[in-house]
Amino acid sequence: MVTNYLINGPVTLSVISLYIEKISEKTDSGGHSVFLGQVRADKINEKKVMAIEYSAYEVMVRAEADKIKEAVLSEFSDTKSVDIVHSTGIVKAGEISLFVLVSAGHREQAIQACAKTVELIKEKLPVWKKELFDDDSHEWRQNH
């Protein structure tokens, strides 16, 4: 269940489907842009990433995600809606940890606004990730 932009565990196909189904109600939109963030099975110093454990400052995520939506809707005037779902807890390699859906009157702003939303999420959302390796060690990562 998605609560205040967050879901415990991976963003599943059923969750994504719910958002895609609602597209039919958005009759003022002519284009939708989707971003899916996926956990990579990186190899670091001969160790393989098996999963990422996400943690979040939930109260602040809600406030910051609200601000991100407002900023994007304000900057891209043709944008009709912005949906964000981010994982907390453990997400295995290959699974989805971030879902963004932006709907706009036309494709250009749908694509641009979606890209901007993802960048703001990386910069502003109080979320942290811990890479879990196949030798049971872990390492905290930060965005570049």
Add this chain to the structure above:
Amino acid sequence: MAYVCRTIGGMRGRTRRVWEYERCINTLIMEIKVLFFGVLTDVTGTIIKNYRDVKSIADLKLRIQDDYPGVVHYSFRISLNNVLIDSDRLLNDGDEIALMPPFAGG
């Protein structure tokens, strides 16, 4: 730091004594909540710690460094009641402070 409640000479009357008592109790229970995130949970070994008798963010930083010297090796931002701050602030009872390393969402 210890606080001592005592009757002030010359004061009489139940109302004044109650007022003095409540003032002391309020001082005693001044408590804030500190949340640790990301790598700082490893450094401190906890996600939450309550502190008493902390006057300001600067004061709190010193207290945290005393308890967890390792935090000085990490960069982090601080929020006060869910709002990021970049300068010293006075603290009040019930405040929630979060120590947040660089974000890593997505």
